[in-house]
Amino acid sequence: MKKNLRLLPFILLLTGCQSFLDVQPELQVDESQAITNGSTAEAAVNGLYNRLGSDSYYGSNFPAISYLSGGDIQWTGSQSDPQQITARKLTADNGYVGSAWSAIYKTILQANYLLETVPTLSDPQLTADRKNQIQGEAYALRALSYFDLARGWGGVQLILKATHTPSDNTGITRSSLDDTYAQVLKDLTAAEPLLGNTTNRNKVTRKTVWALRARYHLYRKEWEQAETYASKLIDDAASYKLTKPYNAFFANNAVATTESVFEIAYTNSFKNGHYNWWLPPALSGRREWAPNDKLVTLLNDPTVGGNRSELIAKTVPPGNLWYGKLYYRTPLGTDPAYVIRIAELYLIRAEARAQLGKTTTALADLNAVRDRAGVALSQASTKETLLLAIENERQVEFPFETDRWFNLIRTGRVAAVLGITDVNKYVLPIPNSEILADKALTQNPGY
Structure with a gap:
């Protein structure tokens, strides 16, 4: 994962979405060209949503991992990566899994940089309410990202600070699944009071946080809270x-x-x-x-x-x-x-x-x-x-x-419904490239 963590703030700001996934991590740009005022902050927020919607995240790969794994979709083409998923023969070099992991962490990195930078800006364009809204969106989308990592890969590395140099955020070991989910709840809790109680189906509001909390509490078997939210x-x-x-x-x-x-x-x-x-x-x-x-x-x-x-x-x-x-x-x-x-x-x-x-x-x-x-x-x-x-x-x-x-x-129904009894297959493999890049990162059993 560390090669992903070395993306610098200016790269994170870009809003072209799919094109900037290929930027080399060693590229370095002066931070003065990044989030420095209201207009660049707004561009960075748009970039955050573009990260979430990228081809490797919700734009294709992450949902595909779920529905290709679920037993109702057949592979009919020529690509080997989806074939591995439908055949339940995933390897740690599967391209769909690797690109989804990378895209989710890039979304987290974008959120981290917004959370660090926006509170420090002095620009009449950025009112206190607007600063709160941006931070609330960043917290909520970071929560969604860690939620998706948790349900896909189990406990993961919790990267909670912006990355400015290649040495930042190094040597972080994987947290437990419980601690990863705890971070999800912490971020959702932080987001809620910062966001407006409005309806917006394309941007995060307080209502979006309530919906994500309902899903979170269901996964955690916290039935009363799931019902309430x-x-x-x-x-x-x-x-x-x-x-x-x-x-x-x-x-x-x-x-x-x-x-x-x-x-x-x-x-x-x-x-x-x-x-x-x-x-x-x-x-x-x-x-x-x-x-x-x-x-x-x-x-x-x-x-x-x-x-x-x-x-x-x-x-x-x-x-x-x-x-x-x-x-x-x-x-x-x-x-x-x-x-x-x-x-x-x-x-x-x-x-x-x-x-x-x-x-x-x-x-x-x-x-x-x-x-x-x-x-x-x-x-x-x-x-x-x-x-x-x-x-x-x-x-x-x-x-x-x-x-x-x-x-x-x-x-706990996957064995009865799909006949998959190997519990190691209930989580995805950590991409091999990430294991090689970061000695602190350990592989899931069975891969």
């Missing part, structure tokens, strides 16, 4: 509600609907790379992966998928190939990346309530999602049947998002 969003019906029918949040070039709590926006110059891997060649994609027969059957079953069948389509004869169409837009690559939707908050609260013995209200939350999809209401009446129903609902609600694999790991 999910309710903050669900109860704000003027801002967040399930769109009907299901495809209303993505069809016909829809963006920033009431379905979205936080989605990353893309443009013709800053593209979401998912379309390239999902769409068939006739639609200018490569169709390197596709829904497998099991998922196609589930989505096309009116009693299971309901109108979520709109997530998939079939090419014309003689091909007759199923493909995913969540990412499809013109211009190509301008689809949002969905970080968290209100449907997830309903299912988080349903699970938390089931765990707390609140079966009636848990069922109501589950059925809100099912009703939106046009399927019959569930009759699950016990904790066990509710939890299984929620798991099955997630499978058809979020098949092309960052959900399936991580939730099966979280609930």
